[in-house]
Amino acid sequence: MHDIRAIRENPAAFDAALARRGADAASAAILELDSARRAIIHAAEDAQADQNRASKQVGAAKAKGDEAEFERLRALVAEKKADLARMQDDAKAKDAELTAMLMGLPNVPHSDVPDGSDENDNVEIHRWGTPATFDFAPKEHFDLAATQDGMDFETAAKLSGSRFVVMSGAVARLHRALAQFMIDTHITDHGLVETNTPVLVRDEAMLGTGQLPKFAEDSYQTTNGWWLIPTSEVTLTNLVAGATVDESYLPRRYTAHSLCFRSEAGSAGRDTAGMLRQHQFEKVEMVSVTHPDHSRAELDRMTECAQAILEKLGLPYRTVVLCTGDMGFGAQRTHDIEVWLPGQNNYREISSCSVCGDFQARRMNARFKPSGGGKPEFVHTLNGSGLAVGRCLIAVLENGQQADGSVTLPSVLHSYVGGKTSISAEGVLV
Numbered sequence: 001m002h003d004i005r006a007i008r009e010n011p012a013a014f015d016a017a018l019a020r021r022g023a024d025a026a027s028a029a030i031l032e033l034d035s036a037r038r039a040i041i042h043a044a045e046d047a048q049a050d051q052n053r054a055s056k057q058v059g060a061a062k063a064k065g066d067e068a069e070f071e072r073l074r075a076l077v078a079e080k081k082a083d084l085a086r087m088q089d090d091a092k093a094k095d096a097e098l099t100a101m102l103m104g105l106p107n108v109p110h111s112d113v114p115d116g117s118d119e120n121d122n123v124e125i126h127r128w129g130t131p132a133t134f135d136f137a138p139k140e141h142f143d144l145a146a147t148q149d150g151m152d153f154e155t156a157a158k159l160s161g162s163r164f165v166v167m168s169g170a171v172a173r174l175h176r177a178l179a180q181f182m183i184d185t186h187i188t189d190h191g192l193v194e195t196n197t198p199v200l201v202r203d204e205a206m207l208g209t210g211q212l213p214k215f216a217e218d219s220y221q222t223t224n225g226w227w228l229i230p231t232s233e234v235t236l237t238n239l240v241a242g243a244t245v246d247e248s249y250l251p252r253r254y255t256a257h258s259l260c261f262r263s264e265a266g267s268a269g270r271d272t273a274g275m276l277r278q279h280q281f282e283k284v285e286m287v288s289v290t291h292p293d294h295s296r297a298e299l300d301r302m303t304e305c306a307q308a309i310l311e312k313l314g315l316p317y318r319t320v321v322l323c324t325g326d327m328g329f330g331a332q333r334t335h336d337i338e339v340w341l342p343g344q345n346n347y348r349e350i351s352s353c354s355v356c357g358d359f360q361a362r363r364m365n366a367r368f369k370p371s372g373g374g375k376p377e378f379v380h381t382l383n384g385s386g387l388a389v390g391r392c393l394i395a396v397l398e399n400g401q402q403a404d405g406s407v408t409l410p411s412v413l414h415s416y417v418g419g420k421t422s423i424s425a426e427g428v429l430v
Contacts, residue, residue, distance in 0.1 A: 001103050001362040017108035020115055020324045026105055033101065035232055037094035044087035049081035068294065069287055103207070104214055107359040110296070110333040116323025122336070122425040123323070128307065129316030132399060133342045140343030141397045142274040143426040145405025147171055151275070162272065163264065163279045163355045169430045170417075174396065174409070175282075179257045179389045179415035182284040186386055190305045192255035192286060197235035199259050200226040205238045208364035210330040220261050228261035233383040236287035240379065241364035247371040250379065251290040255386060258283065276348070282389040291368070292358065295365075296333075297379035299355040302384045303335045306351040309387050313352045313410045315395050316340040318347055332357045339395040350391045353384030 007014045011027030016027060017418055054077045061070040114123045150171030156164035164353065186192040193362050206212040206227050211219055211234065220228040229235060236254045260283050273279040286305060298418055310317045321335040331354035338347035360380035361367070367376040400408040406424035414421055420429035 001099070002105060002108075002361065003358075004030070004098070004102065007031065008034070009322055010261075013171050014108070017104065020113075021106055021327070022110055022117065022325050023106060028333075030098070036046050036425075037091060037098055040091045040094060044084055044091055044119065047087055051077060051084060054080060056267075068116060091343065100213070103363065106327075106329045107332050107356060109327065109331075110355075112322055113327070113333050114242075114323045115325075116322060117131040117325040118323075121140050122128040122320040122326055122361060124318055124320050125179075125335070126307070126319040127317075128311060129314070129340070131316050131342065134401075135401075136341035136403045138345075138398065138401060140274060140341075141394045143343070144397060144401055145408045146401075146406065146423040146427055149427040160279075163277065165275055165278065170423045170427055171393070172415070173417055173429065174423070175389060175393050177413050179284060180415060181244065181255050181284060181312075181390070182257060182386060182392075185309060185312065186255040186284070186286065186305060189308065190253075190255075190304070192253045194254045195236060195239075195254045197239075197256055197258065199229050199261070200225065201229055201234055201238075205234050205241070207307045208241050208342075209234050209237050209360050212328065212361065212378075214376060218263055220264060229258065230262045231260050231283060231383075232256040232258040233287055233386075237289070237360055237383065238291050238364060238368040239363075239380050242293060242366070242377050244367040245379075246277065246290065247368050250368060251288055251318055253259040254285075254287045256285050256287065257389075258426055268325075276396055278390060284386045284389060286353075286382075286384045288387040290368070290380050290382065292377065292380050295355050295357065295382060297380055299333060299335065299350065299353060302382055302386075303337070303353045306337055306353060306386045307383055310337070310339060310350070310395075312412050313392070315392075315398060315399055315410075317350070328352070328354060330359050331352070332359070338393070340393060341398050342401070343398045348391070350395065351385040351387050353382070355380065355382045 007030055011031060015025035015027050024226050054073055058070060060076060061073055062123055070342055141147060150169045153167040156166045183194060192194050193223040193391065203212060211230060219230050238258055260281050261280060264277060264279060286301060286302055288298050307317065307319065317337055317339045319335055319337050322336055327334050334352055334354040336349050337351040339350040357380050360381045361378040366379050368379050369376050388417045396410060397407050402408060409417065409422055417429055423430055426430045
């Protein structure tokens with residue numbers, strides 16, 4: 001959410017920032033509503049003062065035995081009380097309207113984010129590894145002989161519908177091994193704190209990270225009001241919701257492996273084959289809560305943590321900074337990491353790391369007390385995939401495929417699968 005004071009002080013700059021994201025100017029409507037809200041609040045304060053004065057005069061008239069004046073003043077107090085209640089209700093309604101307006105607007109981009117309208121305007125900032133050359137036509141993950149018995153989309157469709165999968169045997173074990181490897185690496189090498197959080201959350205948690213109210217259709221809600229998390233960014237970031245921590249508490253760096261659920265609203269027909277885009281999937285998430293002065297550097301650090309996973313696995317990738325027109329709703333700057341998939345002959349997103357500034361903190365009311373004294377300030381928050389487990393499984397399978405349909409596994413995973421080094425064409429770890 002945006003700082004109304006900053007909009008009052010420089011509405012032109014606010015509109016210019018929104019324009020970079022392709023959003024319409026909003027400051028005029030915001031300031032008009034804000035002005036009306038403040039006028040009602042001032043009027044209510046005046047009415048409260050009038051009521052207080054009249055209340056004192058009622059007592060004085062009663063003490064003097066002036067019954068007529070007493071009745072007149074008592075009626076006046078009742079009138080002022082009714083006026084005050086009406087004004088307070090109006091102020092609350094205006095405040096709610098202003099909050100809804102501010103919550104519906106995207107974050108403003110960092111000055112170092114490239115301008116653009118869509119993914120074609122994203123800018124590559126890093127590349128690692130060289131895609132392998134094959135002496136055969138590489139296949140997609142679901143067409144490999146090694147996965148035919150371990151990846152069952154037909155049975156999953158009977159159980160749950162499209163965009164689900166039943167994994168078994170070597171494929172299931174490799175999927176689990178990847179998640180364990182990621183968590184271990186983030187804890188041991190990167191200093192993140194392993195965290196296990198719920199996958200069911202209240203409205204407030206989804207509001208805090210920006211999934212609500214604008215993107216409700218993208219998530220699943222239970223009949224009793226809980227939301228299934230689209231990512232553990234929701235729960236990890238909300239660990240500081242409503243809190244005011246000491247500056248020495250920062251930075252906090254969390255990681256969690258969780259189930260994630262997305263309705264994929266508006267993505268009909270996109271990536272429907274295989275495991276690339278599922279309604280239920282697993283992800284290892286990273287979240288950082290930082291001092292405002294350090295959040296931009298923390299984005300680079302988080303990006304390097306995600307990149308390190310791919311490098312340890314020997315998977316070629318590239319990193320792009322998203323242009324203003326391709327960034328997510330709550331981001332100030334985003335780095336997408338795209339892994340090479342030989343079966344598609346293309347790089348595909350496997351991690352998205354974003355700095356949100358105080359955008360989420362304002363929604364959650366998450367602050368810190370400066371060590372040098374002064375008023376509490378809003379923290380800055382960041383989130384990133386470290387990595388999407390299913391997409392990493394796809395990359396390992398496709399990059400490790402052999403001509404006979406078997407898959408050679410990265411050496412860092414051998415200890416996680418009982419010392420085995422590959423999945424045979426028959427789908428067995430060997």
